[in-house]
Amino acid sequence: MATTTGVNSDLAKERNNSTFDVEELSNFIYRGPEKVKRRRYLHNLATKDPFFRKFKPWAFQTREEQYEICLQKHLYINKKCKELNLTEPVDKFFYTEAAAPHENSPIGLHTVMFIPTIEKQGTEEQKKRWLPLAESLKMIGTYAQTEMGHGTFIRGLETTATYDPRTREFILNSPTITSMKYWPGNLGKTTNHCLVMAQLYTQGKNCGIHMFMVQIRDLETHMPLAGIEVGDIGPKFGYGTNDNGFLRLSNVRIPRENMLMRYSKVLEDGTYVKPPNAKIAYGSMVLVRAAIVTDAARALAQACVISIRYSAVRRQTEVSPGGEEAQIIDYQTQQYRLFPLLATSYAMYFAGRFMYDFYLKTTAEIEGGNLDSMPQLHAISAGLKAFSSWMCSAGVETCRLCCGGHGYSHASGLPKIYIDVVPGCTYEGENNVMMLQVARFLMKMYGKLQNGEALPTFMQYMSTDLNKKSCMTEEVALNCLVMAYEHRAARMIRDAAASMEKLVQSGKSPVEAWNGSTVMLTWAAIAHCHAFVTKLFVETVVKSRMDSKVQSALTSLCKLYAVHGIVENLGGFIQDQFFDSKQVKILQKKLMQLLAEIRPNAVAFVDAFDYPDEVLQSCLGRYDGQVYQALYDYAKSSPMNEKEVLDSYYKYIKPAQNGKYQQYSKL
Numbered sequence: 001m002a003t004t005t006g007v008n009s010d011l012a013k014e015r016n017n018s019t020f021d022v023e024e025l026s027n028f029i030y031r032g033p034e035k036v037k038r039r040r041y042l043h044n045l046a047t048k049d050p051f052f053r054k055f056k057p058w059a060f061q062t063r064e065e066q067y068e069i070c071l072q073k074h075l076y077i078n079k080k081c082k083e084l085n086l087t088e089p090v091d092k093f094f095y096t097e098a099a100a101p102h103e104n105s106p107i108g109l110h111t112v113m114f115i116p117t118i119e120k121q122g123t124e125e126q127k128k129r130w131l132p133l134a135e136s137l138k139m140i141g142t143y144a145q146t147e148m149g150h151g152t153f154i155r156g157l158e159t160t161a162t163y164d165p166r167t168r169e170f171i172l173n174s175p176t177i178t179s180m181k182y183w184p185g186n187l188g189k190t191t192n193h194c195l196v197m198a199q200l201y202t203q204g205k206n207c208g209i210h211m212f213m214v215q216i217r218d219l220e221t222h223m224p225l226a227g228i229e230v231g232d233i234g235p236k237f238g239y240g241t242n243d244n245g246f247l248r249l250s251n252v253r254i255p256r257e258n259m260l261m262r263y264s265k266v267l268e269d270g271t272y273v274k275p276p277n278a279k280i281a282y283g284s285m286v287l288v289r290a291a292i293v294t295d296a297a298r299a300l301a302q303a304c305v306i307s308i309r310y311s312a313v314r315r316q317t318e319v320s321p322g323g324e325e326a327q328i329i330d331y332q333t334q335q336y337r338l339f340p341l342l343a344t345s346y347a348m349y350f351a352g353r354f355m356y357d358f359y360l361k362t363t364a365e366i367e368g369g370n371l372d373s374m375p376q377l378h379a380i381s382a383g384l385k386a387f388s389s390w391m392c393s394a395g396v397e398t399c400r401l402c403c404g405g406h407g408y409s410h411a412s413g414l415p416k417i418y419i420d421v422v423p424g425c426t427y428e429g430e431n432n433v434m435m436l437q438v439a440r441f442l443m444k445m446y447g448k449l450q451n452g453e454a455l456p457t458f459m460q461y462m463s464t465d466l467n468k469k470s471c472m473t474e475e476v477a478l479n480c481l482v483m484a485y486e487h488r489a490a491r492m493i494r495d496a497a498a499s500m501e502k503l504v505q506s507g508k509s510p511v512e513a514w515n516g517s518t519v520m521l522t523w524a525a526i527a528h529c530h531a532f533v534t535k536l537f538v539e540t541v542v543k544s545r546m547d548s549k550v551q552s553a554l555t556s557l558c559k560l561y562a563v564h565g566i567v568e569n570l571g572g573f574i575q576d577q578f579f580d581s582k583q584v585k586i587l588q589k590k591l592m593q594l595l596a597e598i599r600p601n602a603v604a605f606v607d608a609f610d611y612p613d614e615v616l617q618s619c620l621g622r623y624d625g626q627v628y629q630a631l632y633d634y635a636k637s638s639p640m641n642e643k644e645v646l647d648s649y650y651k652y653i654k655p656a657q658n659g660k661y662q663q664y665s666k667l
């Protein structure tokens with residue numbers, strides 16, 4: 001029987017049984033002991049600040065309260081970051097993560113897209129004019145691109161910005177109902193400015209979509225300005241703290257200097273100057289796509305912490321009649337659902353780390369005028385964004401299901417993690433659409449291969465001999481696993497290309513051939529991303545310097561990631577007899593062995609993520625494992641329990657019991 005104070009005895013046992021030092025793994029995840037120390041210091045600063053503790057839990061707030069409380073918290077965070085001189089984004093992130101966990105900021109778009117877009121797309125003069133105002137929150141802005149009628153196909157946006165050379169102004173209009181901006185975060189009630197993506201017309205010509213700075217509310221009264229209709233779009237699946245908004249523009253005039261003109265320009269006389277690459281204006285989306293990879297990994301990691309700790313504490317069902325009830329983590333089916341997700345959370349963490357470094361390196365080159373790597377950055381960020389948000393959202397939901405009934409309660413923290421992570425499949429480019437962008441890149445690479453041209457390093461696997469069979473033996477070596485993923489991706493790329501070629505030969509146009517092959521193209525893109533992430537995980541565990549016990553445990557986890565991915569997608573790996581049936585059996589057997597191998601370290605693996613209880617906000621995922629007392633306290637704190645007898649009892653139940661139904665007719 002578990003105790004009700006101190007650390008739950010089952011959880012304590014788990015921690016004693018692990019084969020490696022958790023602190024060593026935390027050091028590896030967060031890139032060194034100094035960084036772990038700093039992260040803890042920042043978490044502590046936030047969790048010990050009484051300001052953040054005075055609010056009731058998120059799930060007990062109305063939507064209006066969610067918005068207002070979250071706004072207060074984020075404005076306070078803003079002030080504290082300045083007082084504490086937290087200037088590094090990573091420092092701000094860790095402080096915020098503990099101060100307002102799972103509460104998307106009502107000024108988030110201002111920080112994540114509005115300011116970076118000015119920084120990256122604005123001229124020096126524009127940056128000087130707007131950035132100080134934005135830093136001091138005199139200007140609060142958002143990124144207003146999506147319209148009611150178009151989110152994906154941004155060349156089809158309908159908002160117009162027509163240049164008037166007489167007054168040197170642009171006139172902005174939303175000519176149709178579908179052209180109204182719809183969805184931009186924080187647009188509804190919070191912001192007073194927006195960066196509006198609109199079709200530029202000058203000298204009678206359409207020059208495509210460009211960004212314009214538009215003031216939408218008065219800086220003193222916050223009332224909408226003339227020609228502006230703006231508001232909140234109403235409640236959504238989640239994101240209650242965010243006032244995603246709508247915006248209609250009617251003959252709104254802005255000065256010429258309000259077009260973001262670092263790359264494209266409209267001169268005073270209306271002459272249009274093209275950018276060096278038309279897609280450079282899409283840079284802010286690339287930035288957020290890159291960030292989504294780590295966001296998704298973090299969500300899955302937190303869900304795994306909750307679900308795995310709970311699975312160690314929860315006991316259910318006598319395994320043999322009259323015997324002790326088993327910890328649910330000991331059921332092989334529970335391990336089969338959770339441990340591959342644990343492995344996925346690590347795989348995605350390393351992918352996010354890679355993405356961040358690659359983004360910084362490539363954008364520095366772009367800023368320096370070298371745009372050569374733009375297509376690679378686009379393909380990698382679009383692919384990893386889609387792959388990670390899909391895998392992690394589905395994974396969080398599985399973690400929730402693994403907690404049985406209690407997983408359905410907000411007390412578990414899991415529904416909130418899910419509703420926060422799942423929009424990552426849609427925003428910043430719907431995932432299927434992103435995978436088709438990856439496929440477009442892959443087809444170009446395939447064309448290069450056919451022409452004998454050089455390929456970037458990460459695409460060189462495409463030249464693999466597709467007649468070669470797997471090198472897999474009982475040992476299940478990591479290099480054989482990587483080879484399997486690359487083989488599958490290379491074959492699927494070839495098959496998608498062959499499908500298009502066949503359609504062209506049958507008389508279809510290249511566009512029709514593309515449209516007739518999009519499912520195969522998507523398969524190829526997903527297989528490519530899967531291979532990319534697997535290889536990255538393998539290289540991380542093989543090449544990085546770390547404690548030897550950590551390395552050995554992490555290698556098992558990495559192997560599990562790779563083996564599980566093959567077993568779950570077997571069709572794609574055996575279609576061309578790459579594996580024979582003996583090798584399939586080896587992999588299935590290895591999968592079960594790996595589950596058992598990881599079992600003693602499962603709690604240590606999640607502890608190493610080092611999330612304080614204040615960040616997890618979960619009765620089930622508590623470090624001390626005292627889940628039942630926590631559930632009881634949570635239930636008692638429900639506003640429904642403030643009164644022993646609710647007013648509704650007297651208003652409706654009592655009269656109904658007395659056969660008086662007239663109250664209902666008043667409704």
Ligand SMILES: CCC/C=C/C(=O)SCCNC(=O)CCNC(=O)[C@H](O)C(C)(C)COP(=O)([O-])OP(=O)([O-])OC[C@H]1O[C@@H](n2cnc3c(N)ncnc32)[C@H](O)[C@@H]1OP(=O)([O-])[O-]
Nearest residue numbers: 145151152153154155279282285286374378427428429440
């Ligand atoms: C907290 C989060 C809040 C959320 C905020 C939001 O959601 S904000 C709203 C978020 N909204 C979205 O995310 C909207 C999603 N939609 C889109 O991003 C675009 O409409 C598109 C990429 C789907 C197509 O664009 P299109 O019709 O203009 O393109 P096309 O088909 O004519 O040509 C494709 C060519 O362009 C290339 N290329 C494309 N992008 C890039 C890039 N970034 N870099 C480099 N290159 C890029 C591509 O490689 C290809 O090259 P190729 O092969 O010709 O050499």
Ligand SMILES: Cc1cc2nc3c(=O)[nH]c(=O)nc-3n(C[C@H](O)[C@H](O)[C@H](O)COP(=O)(O)OP(=O)(O)OC[C@H]3O[C@@H](n4cnc5c(N)ncnc54)[C@H](O)[C@@H]3O)c2cc1C
Nearest residue numbers: 143144145146150151152183184185423426427428429432
């Ligand atoms: C929480 C949230 C926050 C957001 N914040 C912002 C913001 O701050 N600023 C902003 O501008 N926008 C924002 N958006 C909007 C978001 O970027 C778009 O919703 C997204 O880009 C998808 O576009 P869509 O809604 O038009 O979907 P659609 O394109 O209509 O997609 C519907 C379906 O059609 C399919 N489809 C569409 N085109 C193709 C194609 N070419 N090939 C194959 N299939 C296709 C998609 O795969 C999908 O299944 C936000 C959205 C959400 C949910």
